[in-house]
Amino acid sequence: MSQEITHIATPTPPNYDDLLVGLNPQQVEAVQTIYGSLLVLAGAGTGKTKVLTSRIANIIAQGSARSWEILSVTFTNKAAREMNERIGVLIGSETGLSWAGTFHSICAKILRRHAELVGLQSSNFTILNNDDQERLLKQILEADNVDVKKNPAKLLLAIIDGWKNKALLPENLTAGDIPDLYNGKAADYYLRYQNRLRTLNAVDFGDLLLLCITLFRKFPEILTDYHRRFKFISVDEYQDTNVAQYLWLRLLAQGHGNICCVGDDDQSIYAWRGAEVGNILKFEKDFNNAKIIRLEQNYRSTPTILRAASEVIAHNSDRLGKTLFSELADDDKITITSHWDGDEEARLMVDKIEDLQKFDSIPLNNMAILVRTSGQMRVIEEKLITCAVPYRVIGGLKFYERQEIRDAMAYLRLVAQPYDDLAFERIINKPKRGLGDAALNIVHQHAKGDQIDYRMALFTASQDILLHDILKPRPRKALKDFIMMMERWQKVAPTMPLHELVEMILEESGYTDMLRLDKSPEAVGRLENLKELVRATQDFENLQGFLEHISLITDTATVTSNQTVTIMTLHGAKGLEFECVFLPGWEDGLFPSQRSMDETGQAGLEEERRLAYVGITRAKKKLFISFAQNRRLYNQWQTTVPSRFIDEIPEDVCNIVNRAYFSKAKHKAENHNMDYLNSNQVETAGWKRAQNQYLNQRTKMLDVPKRSPKTLHVYKVGDTISHNKFGDGIIISVEGERLLIQFDGNIFKNIMVDFVTPKDF
DNA sequence: CGTGCTCACCTTTTT
């Protein structure tokens, strides 16, 4: 197994002295502590990545291990890639480490080698995403005549994921683990789900970890092999590990005990997906003779920003405690702005962005807008578009989650993996080929026989059906064509260049034709996306590798040098920094999220506070926090209260703009008895009525229609225009939807039409 | 079998 790795040319060893240049004493100590177990408690902006990468380079410089003998684990692909690039630079090798990646990708890599040993049919197993998981569970529930409306599959998925995060297999569940839901049958469904996964030759994210642990426990000789292979282990974002990941690490570190974990308990924001802050809190107990080093000097933010962050986080109880300090020059105070509604908030934010760019010469890619939920992004995007400010969204709707891409992927999956029933179902009638629910039901029946569990894959069942006289002539022909088409692709797939294969499949299946005939405006974009997919496949040797890449990838955002503002969720912003950061939507209920507090109470609130801490500490120089007094959610208005986190920011480090709104909102909140914040406790019908009344009131008050009218204006050169920022102007040219407008002698390009209104309107 | 309509529900956060 090691031949494939050892052929990499031995890199030039890094110069040991260079590694320590510019490091403070704590950082030096961390870099020099190579052996044994080490926990580096690294506050935000304290040079964590620098220490991690230098430490690994140091191990190599000392000759203690070579680049393929070090395991480096992170949580996101992006972090893994960046880390490995930096290590590569330090150790003078383009490839960096051979074993650097996310928990999941490394587990997948290990499992591919030993798939058969842990009950998988072959090493080309499919990795399912959330969507697939949910559909599978839904089928299982429906097969048991459960009303999926009352007992959503999503909830069951959350429960099962929770078990998997705790490394609990169906047979290990105790009565206390099983919730009083689904007639107490949740554990049965878990077992059935696992069985179904195995027949599909599929794993989910949790399985990647679990099966790896099972493998190590069942086959000690394999574990020993990996002990020999990984002489050193390095873990980033340790505060985000769950029980399964912790067990996995412990197993791997058992041999030599050389493990270094870096983390910050104040930045633990993934409890909802099983992260145990406890892991970092009890590190000393878990690993023998553990050494703890604290990094407390912050090199990122001004003292003002740091102060705000520290004061907010100080309200939390469960902390290891650190005192961050910064020696950077201090200038701006934090700006806290109150707005009437989300629209205004977004508009003024964009105004500010333009000003910062124009007057403070801050490049756009040094600015970020960090939101709590991706739903907040749309309004902001709209305003950015109208003002022609270039932006990029990270997270949100992902490329690989789009319909057409998932359809195309389903074709590919079925070619690679005939057992993949989920893929089969997805594309059996897409494009339409006369195989609707009726036909699909027959295939399902045939695959099941009279049993509850499936005895064969839908694909196999279809082949079988064609051998017998079961279907009527028309669907029979349709199914036959489909199966024969798939079989043909399966045959040629191994020998054909991947991108040609993909193109052929999309053409021959009629999928692209379906889109070409589709006259709806989104069809064009879909075709573009498919082209993009084909382009993406060119980087891959075979179907197998491509599918694995896709199923583990999340961050499609490539680091561009483009001048764009970044919009993303607070969760997505971890590990990043920007000169200016905007934190909109700081309203109780939205942030801190009401749901989080309802579900986990104080613990939920504390996690939200850590999220606030993460948000604040992303800013290097300028920080803007804002909230809206009224916000529209699902097309309905809600009154809101400023976030309690705003109150926790000391007054001497911030300026409050629109103090009138600010206090009015607070006052309103007190008089409303905060009923709306406890909406889940209010009888639904009554609540809706109250909301509608409020909406009507608002509508009358502001004299705005509930839905903005979609009037189409014809703009002509010479028309007078009014613009809410620049006043009156004259249109100089019209190009499609974009206008060239002159205001007071200044010419503005690319103004979108819905940003201006004709004078007489 | 396919399509086009209305309606309810929806939004945390991600590997």
Add this chain to the structure above:
DNA sequence: GGTGAGCACG
């Protein structure tokens, strides 16, 4: 504002 489910109809 978007989507999936359910239903009526061709």
